Amino acid sequence: MKTQFCYNCPHCRTKGAGFSIRFQWQERDTRNAQFLAVCGVCNRGITVHSQALNSQHIDLIANRVEYPGNNYIISAVWPSFKSDIPDGVPxxxxxxxxxxxxxxxxxxxxxxxxxxxxxxxxxxxxxxxxxxxxxxxxxxxxxxxxxxxxxxxxxxxxxxxxxxxxxxxxxxxxxxxxxxxxxxxxxxxxxxxxxxxxxxxxxxxxxxxx
Missing domain, CATH: 1.20.120 (Four Helix Bundle (Hemerythrin (Met), subunit A))
Known part of the structure; x- marks a missing residue:
């Protein structure tokens, strides 16, 4: 089963939206991988750079794990979620x-x-x-x-x-x-x-x- 995770969607602005991973590829450093994930709310996608902390990065499509949990970190996301609320607003x-x-x-x-x-x-x-x-x-x-x-x-x-x-x-x-x-x-x-x-x-x- 595919791994799913929560993230703030940069498209529909839903905070903690559920994302499902659709495609993944390994980098030359086997602890690093990139994957495409789709928001369950708006059905639009993001690209995630992911890093395994303790071992080789597993296939998140073939295996369902707690993500990122204690074993992975999200290094970067494109496009990134950026708050559009002006600074200093209550x-x-x-x-x-x-x-x-x-x-x-x-x-x-x-x-x-x-x-x-x-x-x-x-x-x-x-x-x-x-x-x-x-x-x-x-x-x-x-x-x-x-x-x-x-x-x-x-x-x-x-x-x-x-x-x-x-x-x-x-x-x-x-x-x-x-x-x-x-x-x-x-x-x-x-x-x-x-x-x-x-x-x-x-x-x-x-x-x-x-």
């Missing part, structure tokens, strides 16, 4: 954004748009808790007025469908363009609101210790 907000990305990659436009709006909704409430009962658009406008966001960010927010009530209850389903626009705005918002201030804070701390 964990809960990053989790909502990541769900939006997964839905976007899996072509669930309505679900993606809803998660990007939720990301913005929670983020703006954290940045401006006094106006948490306002609509998302109103909160963004007030963040612009306070100087937390640029005027361009505020103008951009009105060009895309991010106001929860209007978008979620629309009779027309969201499109790829709708979801992609929401993703781009959300990413820019997170970078401007969280990543850049965090970078400034880190640089100031470095200067203070020099």
């Amino acid at each position: 964990e809960n907000i990053g989790g909502f954004y990541d769900q939006g990305l997964r839905n976007l990659y899996e072509k669930r436009w309505d679900a993606a748009g809803a998660m990007f709006r939720k990301t913005l909704d929670i983020a703006t409430k954290i940045l401006d808790p006094q106006n948490s009962k306002d609509t998302l658009f109103a909160r963004i406008n007030k963040l612009v007025e306070s100087g937390t966001l640029t005027q361009s960010m505020g103008d951009w927010s009105h060009e895309i469908r991010i106001d929860g009530n209007d978008a979620v209850h629309d009779e027309e389903p969201e499109t790829l363009d709708d979801a992609t626009s929401a993703q781009k705005f959300t990413e820019a918002f997170l970078i401007y609101a969280f990543s850049l201030p965090k970078m400034v804070e880190i640089n100031r701390q470095k200067r203070s210790t020099e």
Whole structure:
């Protein structure tokens, strides 16, 4: 029976997705092998460089073993899984954004748009808790007025469908363009609101210790 293992899929973004090994070849160093594996969620593949720690690398297609377990290590994976969550974003907000990305990659436009709006909704409430009962658009406008966001960010927010009530209850389903626009705005918002201030804070701390 073929060996199966869990890995974060770089294609559909599923964390701990089950992969089945479909093809393997040995390297000249018999402790090393490479294999092709397919994600059980999206059916797309990765190439894995694998190393046996104690002996010759066995055929993972002909033998089912605990992998990587204590006897193997995954040295490299192509394509690699890279988090697309901007640096410095609070964990809960990053989790909502990541769900939006997964839905976007899996072509669930309505679900993606809803998660990007939720990301913005929670983020703006954290940045401006006094106006948490306002609509998302109103909160963004007030963040612009306070100087937390640029005027361009505020103008951009009105060009895309991010106001929860209007978008979620629309009779027309969201499109790829709708979801992609929401993703781009959300990413820019997170970078401007969280990543850049965090970078400034880190640089100031470095200067203070020099």
